Every structure is written in structure tokens, then in C-alpha cells.
Amino acid sequence: MGEQKTVLMVEDDAGVRAPLRAAFEAAGYRVLEADGIAVGLNEFRTKEPDLVVLDVELPDGTGLDACRSIRAHKTLSKTPVIMLTGRGGLEQKGEGFEAGADHYLVKPVHPKELLLWAGSLLRRTGEDAGAGAVTAGELSVDREAMVARFKGEPLPKLTVKELELLHFLVLKRPAVVSRKHILSKLWRTVAVDHVVDTHIANLRKKLPAEVSDRIQNVPGKGFRYFG
Amino acid sequence: MGEQKTVLMVEDDAGVRAPLRAAFEAAGYRVLEADGIAVGLNEFRTKEPDLVVLDVELPDGTGLDACRSIRAHKTLSKTPVIMLTGRGGLEQKGEGFEAGADHYLVKPVHPKELLLWAGSLLRRTGEDAGAGAVTAGELSVDREAMVARFKGEPLPKLTVKELELLHFLVLKRPAVVSRKHILSKLWRTVAVDHVVDTHIANLRKKLPAEVSDRIQNVPGKGFRYFG
DNA sequence: ACAGAGTTTCAAGACGCCTTCAAGAACGCG
DNA sequence: CGCGTTCTTGAAGGCGTCTTGAAACTCTGT
Numbered sequence: 001m002g003e004q005k006t007v008l009m010v011e012d013d014a015g016v017r018a019p020l021r022a023a024f025e026a027a028g029y030r031v032l033e034a035d036g037i038a039v040g041l042n043e044f045r046t047k048e049p050d051l052v053v054l055d056v057e058l059p060d061g062t063g064l065d066a067c068r069s070i071r072a073h074k075t076l077s078k079t080p081v082i083m084l085t086g087r088g089g090l091e092q093k094g095e096g097f098e099a100g101a102d103h104y105l106v107k108p109v110h111p112k113e114l115l116l117w118a119g120s121l122l123r124r125t126g127e128d129a130g131a132g133a134v135t136a137g138e139l140s141v142d143r144e145a146m147v148a149r150f151k152g153e154p155l156p157k158l159t160v161k162e163l164e165l166l167h168f169l170v171l172k173r174p175a176v177v178s179r180k181h182i183l184s185k186l187w188r189t190v191a192v193d194h195v196v197d198t199h200i201a202n203l204r205k206k207l208p209a210e211v212s213d214r215i216q217n218v219p220g221k222g223f224r225y226f227g
Numbered sequence: 228m229g230e231q232k233t234v235l236m237v238e239d240d241a242g243v244r245a246p247l248r249a250a251f252e253a254a255g256y257r258v259l260e261a262d263g264i265a266v267g268l269n270e271f272r273t274k275e276p277d278l279v280v281l282d283v284e285l286p287d288g289t290g291l292d293a294c295r296s297i298r299a300h301k302t303l304s305k306t307p308v309i310m311l312t313g314r315g316g317l318e319q320k321g322e323g324f325e326a327g328a329d330h331y332l333v334k335p336v337h338p339k340e341l342l343l344w345a346g347s348l349l350r351r352t353g354e355d356a357g358a359g360a361v362t363a364g365e366l367s368v369d370r371e372a373m374v375a376r377f378k379g380e381p382l383p384k385l386t387v388k389e390l391e392l393l394h395f396l397v398l399k400r401p402a403v404v405s406r407k408h409i410l411s412k413l414w415r416t417v418a419v420d421h422v423v424d425t426h427i428a429n430l431r432k433k434l435p436a437e438v439s440d441r442i443q444n445v446p447g448k449g450f451r452y453f454g
Numbered sequence: 455a456c457a458g459a460g461t462t463t464c465a466a467g468a469c470g471c472c473t474t475c476a477a478g479a480a481c482g483c484g
Numbered sequence: 485c486g487c488g489t490t491c492t493t494g495a496a497g498g499c500g501t502c503t504t505g506a507a508a509c510t511c512t513g514t
Binding site: 022023025026027028112116117119120142144145146147159160 | 330343344347401402403404405407408410411445446447448451453
Binding site for chain 4: 389
């Protein structure tokens with residue numbers, strides 16, 4: 001049950017997007033939207049969604065090309081892609097699969113059906129990072145329950161941002177992650193790098209010394225959880 | 228959850244039945260077959276399958292009527308039904324849902340797709356079934372008997388929505404569930420996210436402090452039962 | 455020792471989110 | 485059909501969180 005997956009929906013028709021977005025959110029997904037290929041691919045690279053829903057006909061190009069771009073990406077090439085096409089698009093089906101789509105749906109799309117395939121594809125690609133609980137020694141950070149525990153005891157009143165930040169650091173440990181990387185993954189709105197510092201500071205203040213000592217700064221590079 | 232599910236397939240064309248049967252069996256299902264409505268309904272009543280796959284066009288009547296018969300059954304009315312129709316049956320889709328079908332597939336049916344839906348529908352009803360009684364420490368919420376107890380004592384006058392809400396939170400504990408997720412599971416009609424807040428408030432007011440303290444809010448995320 | 459870049463701390467303002475209250479609408483029961 | 489309960493919606497209020505800015509501090513290389 002690794003929830004809180006992120007899905008990127010590239011679709012120019014807001015009338016199509018809205019119900020699908022609602023369905024995804026109701027199922028616990030986080031939804032990113034883009035109305036064109038340019039924006040879509042940019043979102044894809046920066047937010048690294050777990051799944052992409054791609055319309056074939058877009059204002060600035062075809063979804064097929066976008067799909068190929070995704071497949072050509074160095075590290076994110078195996079992200080599942082679901083293509084959406086207009087009526088009678090069956091002929092394009094072969095073309096869609098050729099471009100590397102994992103599945104093809106013909107409009108009008110039933111939200112439930114899309115959800116079903118999304119779940120199936122995500123299950124197939126494996127329950128990798130991003131969701132459940134991560135642990136590091138006596139520390140565990142559960143993003144689903146939104147609780148962090150140390151030696152089994154829940155840590156007091158961490159805010160959402162603080163917990164997500166801690167989760168991310170522990171998840172990537174012992175790697176050093178840059179402020180910009182953190183921002184792109186955990187922040188929806190754009191903000192200055194400095195906000196990360198403040199949250200790091202608040203975190204360290206709330207955590208027991210044994211844990212806060214492990215949140216380390218690497219000058220010029222970023223932060224890491226070491227331990 | 229590891230038990231074998233039984234699926235009843237009502238379909239007169241053996242050429243259609245065979246591959247679907249093979250797929251179901253390969254997936255671990257037990258398969259019953261019927262080539263007409265009369266036989267089908269009889270099998271349904273006696274064998275009580277967990278799922279029914281129903282062709283719309285049968286020698287002795289239409290699958291729509293059969294579906295209505297199933298829905299009219301006293302104890303088995305909530306058995307999931309998947310309808311199969313010939314090409315161009317899109318117009319019948321509405322009719323099919325109206326008859327009470329949970330889903331509609333157009334032939335030719337992809338075995339994998341059918342399997343996907345079967346799994347989904349069974350999971351759904353499985354969750355509802357698991358909705359007997361849940362407990363968390365001294366608290367028990369019985370959705371079947373529609374009563375909640377704390378330290379053995381029945382809690383006073385909880386409304387249906389309040390009890391279902393409490394049940395859901397306890398069921399998912401300690402995970403945080405979003406308002407949208409709650410709405411999609413407990414509400415048939417669409418409503419604003421805010422209704423959840425009101426019911427949460429009413430719930431907390433009626434519950435003893437020990438319990439209401441455990442119904443916690445996570446800003447921007449949703450609610451959880453913690454404890 | 456000094457200068458500079460980068461980090462940490464502190465405090466205050468802005469914003470979003472949750473909670474509460476109240477009233478209208480829908481529902482079920484008699 | 486009418487009444488009471490339950491559900492839904494709206495608006496106001498308050499609290500907590502997030503963000504930002506400035507200043508103090510540390511470290512490093514000169």
C-alpha cells in the first residue's frame with residue numbers, strides 16, 4: 001500500500017482533466033498538471049512523477065513524441081506512461097505502443113478505468129521509493145501515518161514539511177542532497193533555497209541530539225542524513 | 228485474503244468462454260460456467276460466486292434482466308457483476324449500468340483487462356466485507372451492528388455518517404487519509420471537502436476525550452486515528 | 455589575522471488551514 | 485403529509501505553519 005504516488009497529467013482540455021484529477025486525488029494520488037508538451041516535459045524532469053498520463057493531441061506537438069522523450073531520459077525512462085486518444089484512435093494504438101506507451105485508452109475515459117490501469121502499472125514497476133516508511137537505525141519516518149519515531153516513541157509535533165524533509169533525507173541517506181533538489185521534490189510553490197535551512201534548523205531543534213547530530217551539512221553541496 | 232474466489236461466467240459462446248476461463252484459472256480463480264440465463268441464475272443461487280461475468284446477449288434472454296435478478300436477490304445483491312457486450316455496444320453502456328452492472332466491457336475482451344477489473348471489484352467488496360467490526364485499544368466500531376463501544380460501553384447516538392467515518396479512520400489507522408479519499412469511500416453523492424470537517428467536529432463533540440484526542444488532523448493532508 | 459562565502463539562528467509577518475457556529479436543505483419516520 | 489433528525493453549506497474567527505529577512509557565526513583560503 002505505498003500511497004501518495006505522483007501522477008503527471010499532460011492534457012490541454014480542462015474539461016477532461018478535472019474529473020480525472022478528482023479521481024486520482026480521491027484515490028490518494030498527488031496530481032501535477034500540464035497543458036502542453038513543453039511544460040509537461042519540464043514538470044516530468046523536475047518533479048519526477050511516478051506515472052504519466054499523456055494526451056496524444058496537444059497544442060504544441062504530439063504525445064507520441066513526448067513519450068519518446070520520456071523513454072529517452074537517462075534515469076526516468078522506465079516511468080509508466082498511459083496514452084489518451086480521441087475516438088477511433090485504434091489505428092494509432094500500434095503507433096502508441098511503438099512510442100513506448102505502457103497502455104492506451106480511448107476517450108471518453110472512465111476515471112475508474114484509468115485509475116485501475118494506473119494502479120496496475122505502478123504495482124508492476126514495483127513499490128519503490130517515495131511512499132511508505134523509511135528507517136535508519138532506531139529512527140523510522142512514516143510518511144503514510146505522518147509520524148516519526150525514535151526508539152519506538154513518536155516524536156512530538158513535527159510539522160508536515162519537517163517530517164517530509166526528514167523522510168527525504170533518510171530516504172536518500174547517506175547521499176548528500178542539494179537544496180534545489182529538495183525544493184523540487186517537496187515544494188509545490190517556488191521558494192528561495194534558504195527556506196530549507198530554516199526547516200532544517202527547526203527540525204534539529206525538535207529532535208533528540210542523537211538524531212539531530214546525524215543531519216549534517218556539506219558546505220556548498222547540501223544536506224545529508226548520516227548514520 | 229488468500230482464499231480462492233469463485234467466478235461465474237454466463238456466456239453461450241464457448242469460443243469466448245475458453246480463453247477467459249483459462250485466464251481466470253491461471254490467476255487462481257475457481258470458474259463456473261453457464262450458457263444461458265436460467266442455468267446461470269440457478270448456479271448463482273446455489274453456488275454463490277464472488278463475481279459474475281455476464282454476456283448481454285444470451286439464448287434465453289438478455290443479461291440485463293439477469294443482472295436485475297441478481298440485484299433483486301435478498302442476500303447476494305451486492306455481488307459484483309461485469310457485463311460483456313458486442314462491438315458498438317457503447318449505447319448499451321448506460322443501460323448496463325442502469326441494470327446494476329459494476330462494469331461494462333466491449334468484446335473482444337482482453338483476458339488481462341477482465342482480470343484487472345475482476346480483481347478491482349473483488350477488492351472493493353472485500354474492503355466492505357472487512358467492514359464488520361474494527362477495534363483500536365478500548366474502542367470498537369461495528370459497522371454491521373452500527374454501534375461503537377468504548378471500554379465495552381456503547382457510545383451514545385452516533386449518526387450513520389459519524390459512525391462510518393470513525394470506522395474508516397480506525398480501519399486505516401494510523402495512516403492519514405485525505406478528505407477526498409474519505410469522500411470517495413463513504414459518500415455516494417459528491418460533496419465539498421468541508422463536509423468531512425463538520426462531521427469530524429460533531430464526532431469529537433460526542434466522543435469521550437480519550438477517544439476524540441486520537442482523532443487528529445494533519446494540516447494539508449487529512450485526518451488519522453492515532454492510538 | 456582578515457575577508458568572503460556559506461551556514462545557523464532569531465524574530466516577525468503573511469498566509470493557509472482548521473475549527474466553530476449557525477442556518478438552510480434533504481431525508482426518514484410516523 | 486408533517487415533523488424531527490441528520491446532512492450539507494457558508495462565513496467568521498483563530499491558530500499554527502510557512503516564508504522571508506537580517507544578523508551572528510563558522511570555516512576556509514589568502
